Amino acid sequence: MPLAGSSIYYAVGPGQSLENVIKTATATGLNSGIIVELYIGVGTLVNDSGAYGGATSRRVTKAEVIQCLQILEEQIVRDTSGNLA
Numbered sequence: 001m002p003l004a005g006s007s008i009y010y011a012v013g014p015g016q017s018l019e020n021v022i023k024t025a026t027a028t029g030l031n032s033g034i035i036v037e038l039y040i041g042v043g044t045l046v047n048d049s050g051a052y053g054g055a056t057s058r059r060v061t062k063a064e065v066i067q068c069l070q071i072l073e074e075q076i077v078r079d080t081s082g083n084l085a
Contacts, residue, residue, distance in 0.1 A: 010038040040065055 011022040011034040022034070045057040046064070076084065 006043040008040045008042055010040075012036055038069075 006025060009022075009024050009026060012020055013033070013035045040060070042059055044060070046060050047055055047057055049055045
C-alpha cells in the first residue's frame with residue numbers, strides 16, 4: 001500500500017505495447033522522449049463530504065482513476081484545437 005504523498009507514474013509511446021509501459025514511483029530520470037505520460041497522486045486525499053457521520057478523507061480508488069481516464073479520453077476525442085491530428 002503506497003504511503004501518503006506517494007505517486008504512480010506510467011509512460012508509453014506510440015507503436016508500443018502493454019509490455020513497453022513504464023511504471024515507476026517517480027518520473028525522475030526517465031526517457032524524456034516518451035510521448036504519453038500519466039501521473040497518479042495516490043497519496044493525495046479525496047474528501048467524502050457526504051459520507052456517513054460527516055466528512056472523511058481517503059485515498060483515491062482504482063475505479064475513480066479509471067473514471068478520470070475516461071473523462072480525459074472524452075476530452076481528447078472532442079478536442080478541435082488542431083493540436084492532435
